[in-house]
Amino acid sequence: MCLAIPGKILSSAGHNGIRVGRVQFGGITRETCLDFVPEAAVGDYVMVHVGFAISRVDREEAERSYELLESMGLLQRELESDLEDWQADR
Amino acid sequence: MKYLDEYRDEKIAHGIVAELFRRATRPWVLMEICGGQTHTLVRYGIDEMLPAGIELVHGPGCPVCVTSLETIDKATDIASRPDVTLISYGDMLRVPGSRTDLLHVKAEGGDVRVVYSPTEALKFARANPHRKVVFFAVGFETTAPANAMAVWQAKREGLTNFSMLASHVLVPPAIRALLGSPRNRVQGFVGPGHVCTVMGYREYEELVREFRVPIVVGGFEPLDLLEAILMLVTQLEEGRVAVENQYVRSVTCDGNRLAQKILADVFEVCDRKWRGIGGIPESGLRLREEYAEFDADRIFGTEGVTADEPAECISAEVLQGLKKPTDCSAFGTRCTPENPLGAPMVSSEGACAAYYLYRRHVIAARQGS
Numbered sequence: 001m002c003l004a005i006p007g008k009i010l011s012s013a014g015h016n017g018i019r020v021g022r023v024q025f026g027g028i029t030r031e032t033c034l035d036f037v038p039e040a041a042v043g044d045y046v047m048v049h050v051g052f053a054i055s056r057v058d059r060e061e062a063e064r065s066y067e068l069l070e071s072m073g074l075l076q077r078e079l080e081s082d083l084e085d086w087q088a089d090r
Numbered sequence: 091m092k093y094l095d096e097y098r099d100e101k102i103a104h105g106i107v108a109e110l111f112r113r114a115t116r117p118w119v120l121m122e123i124c125g126g127q128t129h130t131l132v133r134y135g136i137d138e139m140l141p142a143g144i145e146l147v148h149g150p151g152c153p154v155c156v157t158s159l160e161t162i163d164k165a166t167d168i169a170s171r172p173d174v175t176l177i178s179y180g181d182m183l184r185v186p187g188s189r190t191d192l193l194h195v196k197a198e199g200g201d202v203r204v205v206y207s208p209t210e211a212l213k214f215a216r217a218n219p220h221r222k223v224v225f226f227a228v229g230f231e232t233t234a235p236a237n238a239m240a241v242w243q244a245k246r247e248g249l250t251n252f253s254m255l256a257s258h259v260l261v262p263p264a265i266r267a268l269l270g271s272p273r274n275r276v277q278g279f280v281g282p283g284h285v286c287t288v289m290g291y292r293e294y295e296e297l298v299r300e301f302r303v304p305i306v307v308g309g310f311e312p313l314d315l316l317e318a319i320l321m322l323v324t325q326l327e328e329g330r331v332a333v334e335n336q337y338v339r340s341v342t343c344d345g346n347r348l349a350q351k352i353l354a355d356v357f358e359v360c361d362r363k364w365r366g367i368g369g370i371p372e373s374g375l376r377l378r379e380e381y382a383e384f385d386a387d388r389i390f391g392t393e394g395v396t397a398d399e400p401a402e403c404i405s406a407e408v409l410q411g412l413k414k415p416t417d418c419s420a421f422g423t424r425c426t427p428e429n430p431l432g433a434p435m436v437s438s439e440g441a442c443a444a445y446y447l448y449r450r451h452v453i454a455a456r457q458g459s
Contacts, residue, residue, distance in 0.1 A: 002151065002232045002284045002439070003126045003310065004340075006093035018243070026091040033209065036235065036349045045093055047287060047340050050179070051207025052236040054349060055287045055340045057093055062339035069102050069313055076105035 004049035006057055007032070009042050023048060093339060097311030098134075106316040107139050114323050117143030121268075121411050122280040123261060125152030125439025126310045132444040134312045136319075144323065147275070147411030150264055151282055153229045154181045154437035155409060156364040161257045162187035164392040165226050166195050168255065171390075175201040175218070176255075177211040178226040184427075184436045208240035215244070215252040224386045227256045232284040234258045234375055235349035238356035241377065241384050255386040256377055259362055261285050262293040263373035269301045273412060278322040280315065281307035283337040288353075290345025294333045302331050309337040356381060365433060366406035405432035408441050415442040422446060 005025055012021035012034055023032040023046065030051065037053045040046050046053035122128060128148045131137050137146045150156055166187050169176035176192070183193045183204065196202035201221070205211050208225060215223040227237040237256065244252040261282050268274055281294055286307045294305045304325040308318030318336040325332065335341050353375070362374025377385045386392075402420040407413040415421050415434070425431040427443055434440030 002124050002153070002230055002282065004232065004284045004287065006091065008092070016243075031209075033236075033239065035239070036346050038348070047284070049232055049284060050236045051209050052239070054232065054235070054284065054346055055342075057339050058342075059339075062093065065336075065338050066096065069099075069106070069317060072105035072109055073099065073102035074105070076108050077101060079108070 002049070004047040004054060006045050007048050008045050009034070009040060011042060021053075023053070094311060097309070097313040099313060102313055103134075103139075103316055106313065106320055110144070110316075110320050110323060111141050113320070113327055114141045114144055115327060117145070118277050118323060118326050119145045119147060119275045120278045120280065120319060120322055121147045121149045121276040122308070122315065123149040123151040123265070123282045124284075124310070125155065125437065125441065125444075127151070127280060127283075127308065127315055128441050129439060129444045129447075130310055130312055130315055132441075132448045135448075136312060136315060140319070144319070146319075148408065148414075148441040149268070149279075149411055150364065150367060150409040151230070151261065151285075152409075152434065152437050152439040152441070153233070153259060154185055155405065155433040155440050156259055156366065157182070157185065157228050157257050157433070158363040158365050159188055160363065161228075161255070162191070163189065164387065164390075165255055166190050166192060167392050168224050168386060168390050169195045169200045169202050170198075171222075173222050174224055175203060175214065175221045176224050176226060177203045177205055177214060179206075179228065180204045181437050181439075182226055182228060184430065185433050186430055186436070208236050212240050212243055212249075212252065215249055216247075219251055221251060223252050224390075225252070225254045227254045227258070229258055230261060230282070230285050231258075231289045231353070232282075232287070234353050234357060235288060235346075238352045241356050241381055242352060244384060245381065253384045253386040253389050254377065255392075256357075256375065257362075258357065258375035259364060260359070260373050260375065262297060263370050264364065264367070265294075265297055265305075266301075267367065267370045267373075268410060269297070269303060271410070273410075276303070276411060278303060278326055279305045280318045280322065281305045281333070283307055283309045283314070283341060286335075286337070286341045286345060288346050288349045290343050290350075291333050291335065291341065292343065298331055298333050304331050304334070306334045306336050307341050309340065364409075366409040403432035405434045405442070408434055415445040416449065418442070422450065
């Protein structure tokens with residue numbers, strides 16, 4: 001299974017020398033091992049696979065790349081509304 | 091859910107598709123590696139939104155699907171022993187072995203349990219010192235670090251009743267095998283986003299240099315896949331060949347060094363037989379000698395029986411992207427998720443299961459004709 005989903009770290013603590021956190025995914029919260037992401041703090045988002053966080057979501061990168069996607073969506077909306085205007089004028 | 095929902099935005103999807111139509115001037119054959127990516131493509135009908143010349147073929151990135159018949163047989167053998175509790179990830183339970191599957195073993199009284207995380211298997215072993223607990227550890231590089239942690243912890247705690255039946259597979263050797271095949275038609279790959287989250291993408295740069303085929307590391311949501319496809323088509327149209335990263339919110343070039351470290355501490359590379367594809371050299375991971383006492387293969391002396399897949403099952407060709415599930419004569423009739431002939435129909439990441447879930451109208455049409 002290679003699906004990992006993003007969740008928000010609510011709390012973290014040491015357990016038997018392993019760092020474990022409470023991570024929230026939408027409506028549910030699960031105990032998650034945070035040992036692979038020592039840089040991730042409470043409030044950060046992490047990608048979680050089989051109960052282990054494998055990366056910290058890079059917020060800046062995510063925002064920057066999403067802006068590019070949004071601009072493609074906006075361009076498409078403009079083109080479609082131009083087309084509608086043109087059709088209405090005819 | 092943040093970092094998920096916004097990657098399902100329909101307007102943006104249409105925007106990317108429109109851009110694809112503008113940029114694609116020629117037919118291209120692309121492969122997405124991961125079963126999770128296949129499911130998204132089929133579920134959201136992305137393959138049907140693309141310009142007609144862009145063909146998506148589905149890759150072997152379903153660890154359940156590629157676990158060898160021998161390994162399934164070892165698992166069912168071990169699970170049948172009265173003193174053993176076999177603990178597994180859920181989707182392994184209904185994968186057919188040559189004689190039976192884990193669900194049937196469970197139904198006949200075997201102690202087979204499902205967990206979400208290897209941590210739960212360890213907890214069970216600690217709480218039940220009189221049971222021999224065997225964890226069935228299957229997966230790609232994404233899952234291997236978590237499995238490694240379980241064994242590492244078991245060794246640190248001196249657990250004597252915990253062992254692992256490990257069958258891990260590695261993606262880059264599989265891509266190499268596909269590209270090296272004379273039947274290969276794939277001109278660009280959507281790379282495995284979560285495997286690369288762990289491993290980084292340097293190994294893919296080697297593949298690109300050697301085979302001159304672009305690879306874009308992609309995520310798993312509709313916009314991720316559409317953007318990755320757009321990036322691939324752009325490279326192909328411009329005659330460029332490189333590794334690019336679409337899944338920037340999770341993947342970096344170096345990957346997760348800590349996860350890689352525990353992988354290297356616990357496992358070593360070995361040859362591995364992939365169900366449907368055959369043996370691929372240096373494409374698997376096995377426990378290192380220092381962890382021999384946790385190796386279920388050695389403890390139980392399991393010898394698998396080499397058996398053939400049912401003649402009708404074309405999973406070998408589906409996993410290599412040579413055929414689609416709907417090309418199979420048994421699809422949806424003699425082979426369904428309830429009565430699977432092969433692994434890709436059982437696994438939640440299998441291509442056949444994806445088509446069955448989201449393209450059943452094709453079956454209806456065929457039955458009607």
